[in-house]
Amino acid sequence: MSDDVTQKIIGIIAEQAVLDPSEVTPESTLEDLGIDSLGLVETVFAIEEAFDISIPFNANDPAASEFDISNVQAISDAVKGLIAEKQG
Amino acid sequence: MVITGAGSVNALGRSASETFAALAEGRCGIVDLAFRDVERLSIRIGGQIRGYSAEEHFSRSEIALYDPFTQYALLSAREAMEQAGLEISEELSVRAGVIVGTSGGGLHTQDENYRLVYEEGKNRVHPFIVPRLMNNSAASHVSMKYGLKGPSYCVATACSSSNHAIGQAFHMIRSGTTDVMLTGGSESMLVFGGIKAWEGLRVMSKDGCRPFSRTRNGMVQGEGAAMFVLEERERAIARGATILAEISGFAMTSDASDIVMPSQDGAARAIEGALRDAQMNPEDVGYINAHGTGTTANDKTECAAVRQVFGAHADSLMISSTKSMHGHLIGGTGAVELLAAIMALRDGVIAPTISYEEPDPECDLDVVPNTARDAKVTAVLSNAFAFGGLNAVLALRAA
Known part of the structure; x- marks a missing residue:
């Protein structure tokens, strides 16, 4: 879990939630961390910028997006998938 | 007016x-x-x-x-x-x-x-x-x-x-x-x-x-x-002018809550305010031109606000979103949508909500799916609910 991608994502999420990275665990949900719908859109944007990837995410109905945001671990796994896809 | x-x-x-x-x-x-x-x-x-x-x-x-x-x-x-x-x-x-x-x-x-x-x-x-x-x-x-x-x-x-x-x-x-x-x-x-x-x-x-x-x-x-x-x-x-419709009332409210998420209360208060200003009974309203953006949040919140204001009459009135046809003109949208309100009152034709595919239990009103309907209505509303929580509703009557 302590790989670079995950650490970077934890850093982004912690910044968005105004928390110390140590308070963000793989099991944390964005809701637990107090990130609302606007915060979520900003988080997705920050992750896209950090990894130069495009995340399939529709704020209109986040649950229906292909991108799993159920917790920090899920986000990290999904981002790793997108990075691998990009490197082809 | x-x-x-x-x-x-x-x-x-x-x-x-x-x-x-x-x-x-x-x-x-x-x-x-x-x-x-x-x-x-x-x-x-x-x-x-x-x-x-x-x-x-x-x-x-x-x-x-x-x-x-x-x-x-x-x-x-x-x-x-x-x-x-x-x-x-x-x-x-x-x-x-x-x-x-x-x-x-x-x-x-x-x-x-x-x-x-x-x-x-x-x-x-x-x-x-x-x-x-x-x-x-x-x-x-x-x-x-x-x-x-x-x-x-x-x-x-x-x-x-x-x-x-x-x-x-x-x-x-x-x-x-x-x-x-x-x-x-x-x-x-x-x-x-x-x-x-x-x-x-x-x-x-x-x-x-x-x-x-x-x-x-x-x-x-x-x-x-x-x-x-x-x-x-x-x-x-x-001066012998032809009257297309009457604007009978208008109300505006603010949600004072969220910069993008709509509020049922703010919308409902604007609808109620327009009815009051027009001295219109809820039962008089036959058609509402919805804000109806096609987002999950707006459409369910708008339907809930309509139910809150109209009670049982919500099941008798028609509500459609013409954005399905002309798109969302943002600052120009209410003006183009007023044409649908005029058409309902003057011509007795209710513009449909096109591209409608499946009912949503959270939007269980008569949304005039896909095909226009002939209906005589004498009073209509036109809703607009903006980002920033600013709501504005017009009430109109037939000429």
């Missing part, structure tokens, strides 16, 4: 009458967007006006001053004034004004000129960029064209701009400040920068606008304008 003239330019038609025909047919004006750099967008559909040439309507020196949003407002105002048959005498000119809703103002002008200075590195721009891009440009040019010397201004309240503008014009005449008002809204946000900014919010649909349908996945933008002539009933009758 009555409407004696209507004009419009939008993806469904080049006039109010063409728009009425398209609304009644249930025609979709949403197309693949065509403009510079569209391939760099992930959202590539919109209610874009096609085959339009500014040169057909305006001189070179006018085009130098008129952003497309000003052009659309002027063309709409011309049609509305011709229909109203209104002569602006010297005496009337100081008792007449224009209020135009717009959210983005001269966005084409901004987009083109930022590109020139930032991307292309130019150090000189056309001298009229400021008067061309300013949000009040459309209102100012309409006032100049018709010699309207009373109060004129623009209203920018995002998706409620047009309803706020029309409501203000209604108040202006009712308070005795003016005798005649030109009012409506205009928007031309379909440019690279305009759509790129909206993409960021991730509430736009890539494949279509399906209000109230369980399968809806976001909004689709449109462009264009609609303008109306408002005057007191006695005045209109005295």
Whole structure:
């Protein structure tokens, strides 16, 4: 879990939630961390910028997006998938 | 207060009458967007006006001053004034004004000129960029064209701009400040920068606008304008004008809660306020032109607000979103949608919600799916609920 991608994502999420990275665990949900719908859109944007990837995410109905945001671990796994896809 | 003239330019038609025909047919004006750099967008559909040439309507020196949003407002105002048959005498000119809703103002002008200075590195721009891009440009040019010397201004309240503008014009005449008002809204946000900014919010649909349908996945933008002539009933009758509909009431509220998420309470209070202002019983309302953006949040919140206000009568009235046809014109949307309200009252034709696929239990009202309906209605509402939590609802009666 302590790989670079995950650490970077934890850093982004912690910044968005105004928390110390140590308070963000793989099991944390964005809701637990107090990130609302606007915060979520900003988080997705920050992750896209950090990894130069495009995340399939529709704020209109986040649950229906292909991108799993159920917790920090899920986000990290999904981002790793997108990075691998990009490197082809 | 009555409407004696209507004009419009939008993806469904080049006039109010063409728009009425398209609304009644249930025609979709949403197309693949065509403009510079569209391939760099992930959202590539919109209610874009096609085959339009500014040169057909305006001189070179006018085009130098008129952003497309000003052009659309002027063309709409011309049609509305011709229909109203209104002569602006010297005496009337100081008792007449224009209020135009717009959210983005001269966005084409901004987009083109930022590109020139930032991307292309130019150090000189056309001298009229400021008067061309300013949000009040459309209102100012309409006032100049018709010699309207009373109060004129623009209203920018995002998706409620047009309803706020029309409501203000209604108040202006009712308070005795003016005798005649030109009012409506205009928007031309379909440019690279305009759509790129909206993409960021991730509430736009890539494949279509399906209000109230369980399968809806976001909004689709449109462009264009609609303008109306408002005057007191006695005045209109005295000069033998044809009355299209009566504006009977108007209310505005603020959610004071969230910058993008809608509130049921704010919407319900605006609907109730419009009914009260119009002295209209909820049971009188036969049709509501919905804000109906096609986002999950708006449509379910709007339906809940309608249920809250109308109770059991919510199951008897019709509610449709014509954004499914012309797209969401942001600051111009309420003006184009007022045409659907007029059509319901004057022609007894209820515009449908097209592209409707599947019922959503959270939007369980009669949304007039896919096909227009003949129905006699005597009272209607037109809803607008903006980002920023600013709500504006108009109540109308048949002429």
